[in-house]
Amino acid sequence: MKKIFLKSPTGGIFVALVFVCLLFSGLTSKFFTPMNLSVILNQVSVNAILAFGVTFVIISGGIDLSLGSLLAVCGVVVALLSQQGEFPLAFAFLLTLVVGVLMGAFNGFVVVLTKVPPFIVTLGTMTIGRGLALLLSNGRPISDLNESLNVLGNGTVGGIPIPILFLIGSFIICQIILTKTVFGRYVKAIGGNEMAAFVSGVRVNRIKIYVYMLSGFFAALAGILLTARINTGQPNAGLGFELDAIAAVIIGGTSTRGGKGTITGTLLGVLFIGVINNGLDLINVSAYWQQVIMGGIIILAVVLDLVYQKLKK
């Protein structure tokens, strides 16, 4: 048992997740019910999709702080395109995803061409994106959306809420990209030793741009989902979401120095944050205290992971 636990790269966070689940199950009977578990999954779906995308960026040794703003821009774009059902919904989605990918590509090109640290570049696009979202929406929420959009955010298929299906779909796709494709392999290689990858003939710049495009794609998907759920295009949506997503990735065991990380770990990190938020709600901890506790837990999780990594050696 100990061996299996120590061998698994996500062992630490997995144990932590089981622990908090047991804790909340003990504290309140409302926690461990099918209904509540479905609520948790539904709540975390947007953060999960953002986190999957940014996992690639962090593994490649970069960072993307513009996620929340990209989400807002894409949320507004999809809302504008689906107002009063002017366009077919599929077209609106496609165009929104293209917008997300292009904004990701902008991040990627600037990082690659200027060699400015990604932290700074995406800090800039974070502000640019927020401005664009406000410009496009005139600073006001966009309502009167196509009704099918609402179904996407709040409907179910076979009893499963659609956002959860998106979460599962994104998880599978990202897992495959990271572990089964040459692109995924090279993302890890670049994060592990960029110079060695370059000298060996890996098209480092190209891969880096793709990585930011991927992150932009998932930010757009998350934006569509959020707009669908609240049935409004909110220019102020997604404030600080990038930090939740990055926290989940790091709690999930992805190294901030790049080179290693897993999508499963990120999923566990997302669930961990989601379970704690939900559990604290259920036992009536005030929202202010929740933030204090959350921050403490993030630090604790990373420290425990370090201890765990040492144990493994």
Add this chain to the structure above:
Amino acid sequence: MALSTSLLVIEDLSLSFSESQVLKSICLTLDKGQIQAIVGENGAGKSSLFKCIMGIISPSSGDISFLGNRIQNSSIREILTAGISMIHQELLLIPELTVAENIYLGREFSEGQFWGISDINGRVQQLFDQYGLDIPVDIPVKELSIANQQIVEIMRAVSQGAQVILMDEPTSSLTDVEVKFFGQLIRTLRDAHVGILFTSHKLEEIFEFADVISVLRDGEMVGTYDVHALNARTLVQKMVGRDMADFYPFTETIPGAVLLELENVGLSGVFEGINLQVRAGEVLGLAGLVGAGRTDIGQSMLGIKPHTEGKMTYLGKEFTPKHPAEAIALGMGYLGEDRKELGMIPEMSVGENMTLGLMQFFQKFQWILPNPEQAKTKELQTKFNIRVKSGQQKMEQLSGGNQQKVLFGRMLINNPACMVLDEPTRGIDVVSKFDMYQLIQEMKKDGKGIVLISSDMTELLQMSDRIVVISKGKQRGELLRKDATAERVLQLAL
């Protein structure tokens, strides 16, 4: 009598980790004013021995005494204060601080003054004068060459009153000239009665510097010998446990067609006017001091640093690679000078490291084909006798020699016609070096063109068919194997 001259006495020292015994009943004596080389293959236990002496790891049994006092249960700090210092392979200086500040680092307040010791520059200058060192004391350490940085670190140990200095491969990143100077410095230290223990993979240096040589093999002390009692062959024999007749294998071949030709090639500000030809079935050595531009010339052949002047022709076609991927696709191979920096991805598996950048052979669309990939990496592991537990083992867990073979294997997946080997044997053990030389010979017989860049003069002279000497970014001459001697090469290189 022995008590008065012995600095460090190790008796019956053993060290084991869980199941494996790393050191077995080691006995060793270091006298005042003695330079002792500790030699052995990678994994023979040299670093573990040093770590035991420094108190970084505690031995399972045995005695270590310094000037008659047992020290094996002391902390690192106590051992440093007692007078034993270690110069690590990776230097531990703070680049932004000045030379003098680095030397006094952590001791600025040791004399109780509130503002720290006021005249550290003067004190360090005095120390440097005493040892005949010509290094400015008030410039940041980052402006010094690696060799001078190392000297600063040694002088830090000296200024702390070290009577024993351990040096782990002190010469591995020094040029020939710097090594000579290093030799002078440690002899001066010897004259000041300091005892020095050092490790090295370069046989010449071991014989040049050491008074006595201790040989370790598989954690056991084979013996301690007077330097005059051994020669290169007998030493290697003791290290490896068997006889290795021709350490530098060389086969005469008749060079074939020109594979790669450089005409007046230059890279602005780095090197210029390079004219050379690499033919099939020959080793072309590039000689020169470190920093002369050899590495840059090699890298421009791969498009790592694309050339800006002149013309390159490869296999009869004009060749202007702008990215290593282009050069590799056309059939060039490259083994970088520093495998940690330019070669390996430490966290990735051995297999993944081998196929890095070459996934085009193991993919369908973007999809990785695991079976052909594993088959190929297995084949190369067997071919090069790479000792790994499995292809899944992480690269960082391998010894230097095995890592180098993995990278060599990577280069061959592409079946390159021409390859650039930059310091292929740096920092690897004797057996792996020997394997590497045989590989180079095989490649040569196979009709490959090989550019060999090396700072190991003997290696370069013994392995090359022709040698082109580079100095300060310019080509200074070309020597055929039969005319090439260390003196002639150095004359051109300086």
